[in-house]
Amino acid sequence: MxxxxxxxxxxxxxxxxxxxxxxxxxxxxxxxxxxxxxxxxxxxxxxxxxxxxxxxxxxxxVGGYRTRLTGLSEDEAEALFLTGLPAAAAQLGLAGATSSARLKLSAALPETLRARADRIAGRFYFDVPPWYDDTEREPCLAALADATWNQRVVRLRYLRWAKPHEVTRTVEPYGLVLKAGNWYLVGRHRSQFKSYRVSRVIQAEVGQKTFEREEFDLAEYWQASLENFDRRRLTTRAVLRLTPEGVLRLPQVLEPVAVEAARASAVGPDPEGWTEVSIPVESPEASVLELIRLGADAEVKEPEELRQAMIRELQRMTERYQERK
The missing domain is CATH 1.10.10.10 (Winged helix-like DNA-binding domain superfamily/Winged helix DNA-binding domain)
Incomplete structure (x- = not known):
């Protein structure tokens, strides 16, 4: 120790x-x-x-002293070869550098540790994007990575949801985040930090102008950004009744924040086996398509607006199938 x-x-x-x-x-x-x-x-x-x-x-x-990697334990040597994401490195234009670094690291390890590390690398592979989700085209990613590393100001043409849809922004790039297979640029625009989905960047002009990078914790900012996004997006509470099967299926249908809320608020099961939970949801229109995946194993009790939206959608489905008779 x-x-x-x-x-x-x-x-x-x-x-x-x-x-x-x-x-x-x-x-x-x-x-x-x-x-x-x-x-x-x-x-x-x-x-x-x-x-x-x-x-x-x-x-x-004292001046430039360095030690070789002889203090690594077996577990640490193996873990080093689990930290790389080859696909992500390739997207950033670093495939060659990553491969070279792995070779140099492997050569620096003692023979016994090198054999264990090579065995780990051959038995574990990271495939980050979720199932049935095509990888987004991100032609500007390599340029944004270069600008981020060299602290160069970037002029973006960006496609957003709100109107006007296409906007131009001058951004100081502070970091890139890979989330569920999608890349996001974190940058400062007019003294405010914002996140930009890289696949929606139409054009990125990297200039010669550099910027002074202030102290910034990328991981801390990203986590706070996600929490703030959920607070702004999930503004309504819904009360559901769930069968035992419905409780088990929640993680397959709902986001982690909603599943956690359901577990924390669960009451039951009652004599009929139903459990009542309270979860944060978006607008009724957005929530219907999500909750309907629970089928007959869930019933929306509140709010009434969401309950009625569920009823209308189910009636439309019933009418659609009856037309085929």
């Missing part, structure tokens, strides 16, 4: 210019006193690490 922590501490200092004892302790989930002892051990082992006092102080490594 301690050996693994020493390797982690050393790698952190290799990737950061300097870190304080408090920062290291928080990252490694140990006490500051433990960090002091670990630093002394690394220094005694010949690692050129030193500390600087003061407000701008901290621990750092």
């Amino acid at each position: 301690r050996a693994s922590r020493l390797v982690s501490l050393l790698l952190m200092l290799q990737t950061r210019d300097r870190m304080t004892a408090e920062e290291l302790a928080e990252a490694l989930e140990v006490s500051v006193r433990t960090i002091y002892r670990d630093v002394e051990s690394l220094s005694a082992a010949g690692v050129p690490i030193y500390g600087e006092a003061g407000h701008e102080g901290g621990y750092r490594l």
